[in-house]
Each structure stands twice: as C-alpha cells, then as structure tokens.
Amino acid sequence: MKSLCIILPAYNEAKAIGPVMQKLQNFVKKENDLVIEIVVIDDGSTDQTFQICQTFNVTVLHHIINRGLGGALATGIEYAKMHNFDFALTMDSDGQHDINDLPKAIKLLINNDADVVIGSRMMGQKGMPKDRLIINFISNVFTYILFGFWTTDSQSGFRGFNRKALGFINVKTQGMEVSSELFTEIKKHNLKLLEVPISVIYTEYSRNKGQSNLNSLNVVVKLLLRKFR
Amino acid sequence: MELQYFPIQILLIIMMFWPISRAYFHYKDGIIKLSGFLFWSCLWLMGVITVFYPEFLTYLAQLFHIGRGADLAVYVALALVFYLVFRLSVIIENIRNDITKLTREIALMNKNRHGEHK
Numbered sequence: 453m454k455s456l457c458i459i460l461p462a463y464n465e466a467k468a469i470g471p472v473m474q475k476l477q478n479f480v481k482k483e484n485d486l487v488i489e490i491v492v493i494d495d496g497s498t499d500q501t502f503q504i505c506q507t508f509n510v511t512v513l514h515h516i517i518n519r520g521l522g523g524a525l526a527t528g529i530e531y532a533k534m535h536n537f538d539f540a541l542t543m544d545s546d547g548q549h550d551i552n553d554l555p556k557a558i559k560l561l562i563n564n565d566a567d568v569v570i571g572s573r574m575m576g577q578k579g580m581p582k583d584r585l586i587i588n589f590i591s592n593v594f595t596y597i598l599f600g601f602w603t604t605d606s607q608s609g610f611r612g613f614n615r616k617a618l619g620f621i622n623v624k625t626q627g628m629e630v631s632s633e634l635f636t637e638i639k640k641h642n643l644k645l646l647e648v649p650i651s652v653i654y655t656e657y658s659r660n661k662g663q664s665n666l667n668s669l670n671v672v673v674k675l676l677l678r679k680f681r
Numbered sequence: 682m683e684l685q686y687f688p689i690q691i692l693l694i695i696m697m698f699w700p701i702s703r704a705y706f707h708y709k710d711g712i713i714k715l716s717g718f719l720f721w722s723c724l725w726l727m728g729v730i731t732v733f734y735p736e737f738l739t740y741l742a743q744l745f746h747i748g749r750g751a752d753l754a755v756y757v758a759l760a761l762v763f764y765l766v767f768r769l770s771v772i773i774e775n776i777r778n779d780i781t782k783l784t785r786e787i788a789l790m791n792k793n794r795h796g797e798h799k
Contacts, residue, residue: 493788496784509791510793513788513789513792514791515784515785515787515788516784516786516787516788517780517784519780519781519785523781523784523785525793526781526785527784527785527788529790530785530789531789534789569732592691626777626778626781
C-alpha cells in the first residue's frame with residue numbers, strides 16, 4: 453500500500469491545532485487506500501502546541517528554536533524522504549485549509565497526473581478577503597518575474613508532492629519566502645505541476661496570526677536577495 | 682628635507698598601530714588566520730603611510746583623475762565598507778543555515794510520537 457506523510461508546520465498554534473488534528477485523524481481513519489502519517493513540525497513554539505499535539509496519534513518533530521516556515525517545511529520534507537514516503541502533503545496548522553480538499557490532491561498524485569499539486573485559493577476564491585487577493589496576485593507576479601513560473605497561488609501552504617518531487621525538492625530559504633522558492637525547484641527539475649481549487653477558511657484568529665500584509669514586502673526583498681546573490 | 686609632524690598626525694599614527702597589534706595578538710591566539718592578519722595590517726599600514734605622506738594620496742588621486750587625495754580615501758573606504766558588509770551578510774546567512782540544520786537534526790533525532798518522551 454502506498455504511504456502519505458501529511459506535514460504541518462506549526463508555530464504557537466495552541467488555539468487552533470487541536471481541532472485540526474482531530475479532523476485529520478478522522479480523515480486518516482476513513483482513508484483505506486493509503487497508509488497515512490501525520491507529522492507536525494513544532495517550530496520552537498512557546499505555547500502548548502507541542503503538548504497538545506502529543507495527545508493525538510501524530511508524530512511531532514520539535515525545533516528547539518524557531519527557524520521559520522521554510523525551516524519547518526524542510527524538516528518535514530526531510531522526514532518524509534528519510535522514511536521513504538510515496539507522497540507528502542503540506543498543510544497549514546491554523547485551520548485555514550479544508551480537510552475535504554485533501555482527496556482531490558491525493559487522487560492526482562496517486563494517479564500520477566502530477567509530481568506536484570498546489571491547492572489554489574484563487575481558483576476557489578471563496579472566503580478570501582480582498583486585501584489577500586491583491587497581495588496574492590502581486591506575489592504571483594513577483595514569482596513569475598523572479599523565477600519564471602506562473603501560478604494562481606504562489607503563497608499557498610497546501611501542496612502535494614510525489615516521491616520523485618520529494619527527491620528533488622531542496623528547500624534553502626527559512627522564512628515565508630519558501631512558498632515562492634518551491635516554484636524555483638519545480639521549474640529547475642521540470643516537475644509536472646497541477647493546481648486544484650481549494651477552499652480557504654479565514655477566521656479572526658487565522659487573520660491575526662497569519663502573515664501580515666506588510667510582511668509581504670519583506671518576503672519580496674528576501675526573494676530578490678536570493679535571486680541576485 | 683626637514684619633516685614636520687603635527688601632534689594630530691603623531692596621535693593618529695599611534696592610534697593606527699593599536700589595531701595592528703590587536704590583529705597580531707588575535708592571529709597569535711588563532712582567532713584570525715594569517716590572511717586576516719595581513720589584510721588588516723596592510724589596511725592600517727596604508728593609513729599610517731597616508732598620515733606620514735599625505736602627498737602620496739594626492740599623487741594617487743591624480744593618477745585616477747580624482748580631485749583630492751581625501752576624496753580618494755573616502756571612495757576607497759566606502760567601497761571597502763560595502764564589501765565588508767556584503768561578506769558579513771553572507772557569513773551571517775551561512776551561520777543561520779547551519780543553525781537551522783542543527784535544529785533539524787536534533788528534531789529528527791528526538792522524534793516524538795504519541796506521548797513518547799526522549
């Protein structure tokens with residue numbers, strides 16, 4: 453049977469991660485076609501994120517200090533490679549992603565229709581605030597200019613990889629700019645990418661917690677530095 | 682030729698020999714490599730030379746079609762500072778990456794599953 457590693461980077465998500473874990477566990481119980489392991493990367497959280505995750509049937513990898521989204525994702529991807537998973541899927545741990553969107557991404561990977569699947573919030577466009585739509589579009593333009601790759605959602609945290617893609621992906625960035633860096637890797641190794649529409653569940657919590665609009669400027673600067681280093 | 686030195690020049694020369702001595706002791710203690718010691722020593726010796734013979738800087742400035750020796754000194758100093766800042770940023774980035782690698786290694790070694798404690 454094929455195996456899937458669901459990777460969730462988490463930093464101070466004590467308020468949201470419990471329900472996410474519960475929903476994922478329920479999903480895993482119903483899924484019969486795959487062996488699934490949920491892997492949470494606790495990125496140096498200072499709240500009870502680690503302790504809460506320990507109460508669920510999941511694997512928790514604990515960063516003793518915070519390294520950023522890129523650092524946490526790279527740890528999860530490294531874990532998936534080390535344990536020879538056939539597929540890996542990354543998700544946000546703040547409850548923004550809908551578990552019901554998992555099957556469509558998984559199906560594309562299992563059927564070998566794609567090496568990489570990106571869940572696009574822009575294709576769904578349900579529940580996405582206008583400022584996020586604008587910021588996302590600008591990010592897409594920058595990703596295209598800097599890395600020559602057009603996507604409808606360059607900042608999506610919902611991504612799936614097959615074994616071939618996992619073998620090639622080598623994350624070097626540490627912060628939020630990892631989302632755009634992944635497209636460099638996809639283009640560099642000529643991986644087949646498909647996008648699927650996903651729903652986005654924005655709550656007051658996830659809006660306050662997530663990347664601020666101003667931080668987008670910081671991400672662009674880091675991407676420029678990376679590009680021209 | 683009678684050489685005249687103003688007190689400020691004497692003071693500057695003494696001040697410039699201090700970092701050279703620090704560089705030497707750092708090299709002796711293994712804190713910096715020989716290349717680092719030579720680089721910083723040459724830099725400060727250039728400073729000593731220009732204090733001793735300011736006309737030398739003027740001569741160089743004229744060679745490069747720059748107005749004054751002081752202007753040349755500022756341009757060179759600026760270029761050097763920018764280069765050093767760039768090198769430092771690369772070193773810092775490498776250190777950040779090394780810290781992340783170490784953090785990852787520790788996390789993977791201490792993998793925690795469903796209440797297991799390491």
